[in-house]
Amino acid sequence: MLRPDTIRQAPKALLHDHLDGGLRPATVIDLATEFGYDGLPTTDVDDLAAWFRRGADRKSLELYLETFAHTVGVLQERDAIIRVAAECAEDLAADGVVYAEVRYAPELSTERGLTLDEVTEANLEGFRIGMERAAAAGHQIVMKMLVTAMRQAARSVEVAECAVRWRDSGVVGFDVAGPEKGYPPTRYLDAFELIRRENFHITIHAGESFGLPSIWEALQFAGAERLGHGVRIVDDITVQDDGSVRLGRLAAFVRDRRVPLEMCPTSNVHTGAAPSIAEHPIDLLRRLRFRVTVNTDNRLMSGVSMSSEFAALDEAFRIGLGEMEWLTINAMKSAFAPFDERLRVINEIVKPGYARLRAAESRVVAGLVAEAGR
Numbered sequence: 001m002l003r004p005d006t007i008r009q010a011p012k013a014l015l016h017d018h019l020d021g022g023l024r025p026a027t028v029i030d031l032a033t034e035f036g037y038d039g040l041p042t043t044d045v046d047d048l049a050a051w052f053r054r055g056a057d058r059k060s061l062e063l064y065l066e067t068f069a070h071t072v073g074v075l076q077e078r079d080a081i082i083r084v085a086a087e088c089a090e091d092l093a094a095d096g097v098v099y100a101e102v103r104y105a106p107e108l109s110t111e112r113g114l115t116l117d118e119v120t121e122a123n124l125e126g127f128r129i130g131m132e133r134a135a136a137a138g139h140q141i142v143m144k145m146l147v148t149a150m151r152q153a154a155r156s157v158e159v160a161e162c163a164v165r166w167r168d169s170g171v172v173g174f175d176v177a178g179p180e181k182g183y184p185p186t187r188y189l190d191a192f193e194l195i196r197r198e199n200f201h202i203t204i205h206a207g208e209s210f211g212l213p214s215i216w217e218a219l220q221f222a223g224a225e226r227l228g229h230g231v232r233i234v235d236d237i238t239v240q241d242d243g244s245v246r247l248g249r250l251a252a253f254v255r256d257r258r259v260p261l262e263m264c265p266t267s268n269v270h271t272g273a274a275p276s277i278a279e280h281p282i283d284l285l286r287r288l289r290f291r292v293t294v295n296t297d298n299r300l301m302s303g304v305s306m307s308s309e310f311a312a313l314d315e316a317f318r319i320g321l322g323e324m325e326w327l328t329i330n331a332m333k334s335a336f337a338p339f340d341e342r343l344r345v346i347n348e349i350v351k352p353g354y355a356r357l358r359a360a361e362s363r364v365v366a367g368l369v370a371e372a373g374r
């Protein structure tokens with residue numbers, strides 16, 4: 001089994017993480033005091049962390065999303081957004097993440113008058129500060145932003161325009177999130193068409209709480225390059241009694257086209273999209289060599305990190321370093337950063353990092369063998 005230290009040191013790439021789902025509990029309390037938000041259920045750090053976790057683990061996407069009222073509640077000022085984005089970069093870097101695309105819906109931070117552009121600028125400024133602080137602490141991380149439009153709101157075109165305006169400053173793509181039921185991807189076609197006309201990137205939350213039609217619409221009508229979650233693609237896969245596997249047309253398309261699946265195992269258990277990590281479709285999908293990636297989704301609500309997700313997968317499926325490297329390279333190949341930047345991370349950081357860890361592991365094994373022989 002992989003040691004916790006090895007997992008933490010291993011270079012990791014993250015494609016699906018929400019800024020408003022990853023605040024430090026103590027920061028939520030600080031910001032509530034500083035900016036006069038009085039809606040928190042408690043001002044005790046441990047109680048608040050536990051409250052978020054309880055609120056998330058209710059087997060329903062709609063209930064899971066309710067907990068965000070408080071994180072969004074404290075993200076209404078420029079300085080608050082900068083602080084949270086900077087800490088996000090620092091926390092990910094300290095966990096061994098070397099490349100991250102973190103998403104946020106700027107429309108959520110406009111309650112006190114900030115504009116979509118001001119929110120996006122603050123988010124990017126926070127990432128810049130966080131990257132600098134991480135580098136000073138000895139951790140290199142590349143932070144990119146995905147701009148999200150919320151399904152319930154009717155601002156997707158405005159948000160898409162905002163994403164495109166900031167493409168040269170660190171925004172790498174556009175996403176649609178929120179409850180899936182009743183909000184199919186085809187409702188936002190204007191926004192997706194705008195993004196495609198601009199030769200920009202699209203990922204869509206699809207196939208999380210809702211089935212194959214949302215995945216089909218995301219890919220074939222909206223032009224999604226990646227699927228946020230996409231777990232329900234297993235509904236189009238049949239495993240026969242003799243162990244042979246048959247893919248339906250949609251599942252075959254997803255695998256043949258190497259459509260990246262931004263899988264978030266623990267979050268899926270919390271929202272009820274999967275019964276447990278051990279029974280999570282990620283195992284079948286990785287064995288069938290779909291383009292699987294591992295992600296955190298909401299580190300605060302689900303109480304996870306990239307390292308804890310990999311540890312959980314290793315415990316359930318014994319993935320080992322080899323598979324961890326494969327999952328990480330899958331993520332880098334699927335990232336929205338420019339090709340040369342992705343290659344640099346793969347060749348200069350990811351591959352050498354895993355080679356070093358494998359060498360260290362074999363030294364440990366050789367040492368144990370020598371010890372046993374004495």
Ligand SMILES: [Zn+2]
Nearest residue numbers: 018205228297
């Ligand atoms: Zn998500």
